[in-house]
Amino acid sequence: MKAILSALLLWLAATTALATNIEVYDFDSPQQERTYKELTSELRCLVCQNQDIADSNAELAQDMRHKVFRMLKEGKTKQEIIDFMVQRYGDFVRYKPPFKGKTLVLWIGPFVIFVLAVALMLRAIARARQRDERAEIDAQRLAQAASLLEPTSDKSKD
Amino acid sequence: MNRKALIPLLIFLALAGLFFYVLMQMGEGKYNPRDIPTEFIGRPAPEFVLPDLFDPARTVRSSDYKGRPWLLNVWGSWCPECWREHPYLMKLKARGIPIVGIDWRDTREDGQAMLRQNGNPFVAVGFDPDSEAVIDWGVYGAPETFLIDADGIIRVKHKAALDERVWQEKFARWFEEKR
Numbered sequence: 001m002k003a004i005l006s007a008l009l010l011w012l013a014a015t016t017a018l019a020t021n022i023e024v025y026d027f028d029s030p031q032q033e034r035t036y037k038e039l040t041s042e043l044r045c046l047v048c049q050n051q052d053i054a055d056s057n058a059e060l061a062q063d064m065r066h067k068v069f070r071m072l073k074e075g076k077t078k079q080e081i082i083d084f085m086v087q088r089y090g091d092f093v094r095y096k097p098p099f100k101g102k103t104l105v106l107w108i109g110p111f112v113i114f115v116l117a118v119a120l121m122l123r124a125i126a127r128a129r130q131r132d133e134r135a136e137i138d139a140q141r142l143a144q145a146a147s148l149l150e151p152t153s154d155k156s157k158d
Numbered sequence: 159m160n161r162k163a164l165i166p167l168l169i170f171l172a173l174a175g176l177f178f179y180v181l182m183q184m185g186e187g188k189y190n191p192r193d194i195p196t197e198f199i200g201r202p203a204p205e206f207v208l209p210d211l212f213d214p215a216r217t218v219r220s221s222d223y224k225g226r227p228w229l230l231n232v233w234g235s236w237c238p239e240c241w242r243e244h245p246y247l248m249k250l251k252a253r254g255i256p257i258v259g260i261d262w263r264d265t266r267e268d269g270q271a272m273l274r275q276n277g278n279p280f281v282a283v284g285f286d287p288d289s290e291a292v293i294d295w296g297v298y299g300a301p302e303t304f305l306i307d308a309d310g311i312i313r314v315k316h317k318a319a320l321d322e323r324v325w326q327e328k329f330a331r332w333f334e335e336k337r
Binding site for chain 1: 198201
């Protein structure tokens with residue numbers, strides 16, 4: 001068991017080492033490095049579409065990281081860099097899309113669906129309860145009907 | 159018969175219809191799920207200065223082409239669609255359309271070899287191995303073609319291979335007006 005586990009760990013270590021980016025950037029300040037990390041995890045890789053550019057090894061993502069780095073070095077602010085990318089690649093490039101008309105469905109959609117689902121569920125429960133109550137009444141009436149019918153059937157037999 | 163039992167069937171048919179419609183649109187090239195909306199149309203084209211593909215000592219500048227409409231075509235010898243598009247670019251050249259090329263993420267040898275083999279439809283080719291100009295222009299795939307009008311404004315961005323149908327639909331009118 002231990003052998004398997006350690007083999008697995010080794011394999012994991014090896015593959016993650018392979019996936020690590022080899023880019024080494026010299027930042028002017030820790031603040032700049034922090035901004036770089038924030039930016040690269042907020043910008044979407046355009047060719048893989050479901051990774052941020054910090055995570056992706058796609059060539060375009062590498063070049064975009066490099067571009068972000070160069071712009072930071074030029075003294076551009078975080079907002080300026082985001083604006084630059086949005087102007088070129090649209091809101092799509094952001095993992096945190098701005099709250100506006102076009103993206104309203106993105107932001108509100110999940111809540112609307114949730115409220116709708118809860119409403120539907122409550123209605124279904126209420127209906128099921130109503131049906132049960134009605135069924136009880138029906139059972140009562142059926143018994144009543146049966147007891148009324150029995151003597152008449154006896155009479156017909158006579 | 160319970161009418162409610164038909165609801166799932168109706169939902170299924172509606173979805174099937176929707177998917178069929180979208181697939182047809184994709185087949186005709188009218189819809190591409192990988193399209194990324196651009197906010198670039200109608201804006202002044204960004205400048206680029208790139209080394210020439212054939213002569214590293216020379217540079218290719220976007221500003222050299224001001225004053226008349228021109229095309230910017232991003233390509234690479236690694237891109238199969240660019241090979242497919244290439245004969246059409248040669249046709250455009252024969253019609254006198256100025257096309258500036260950007261050889262993207264390529265090696266000089268491969269880029270040059272492709273043009274030597276198939277002909278060179280470009281008035282000039284910039285060499286962009288590190289996506290310098292490409293990111294500036296909001297490109298994320300090849301081939302991609304821009305139309306820049308005489309005033310240096312981007313009018314069309316096409317994110318697939320050019321052909322006669324696309325040309326007539328999106329590009330042709332910008333060249334007719336000026337003649």
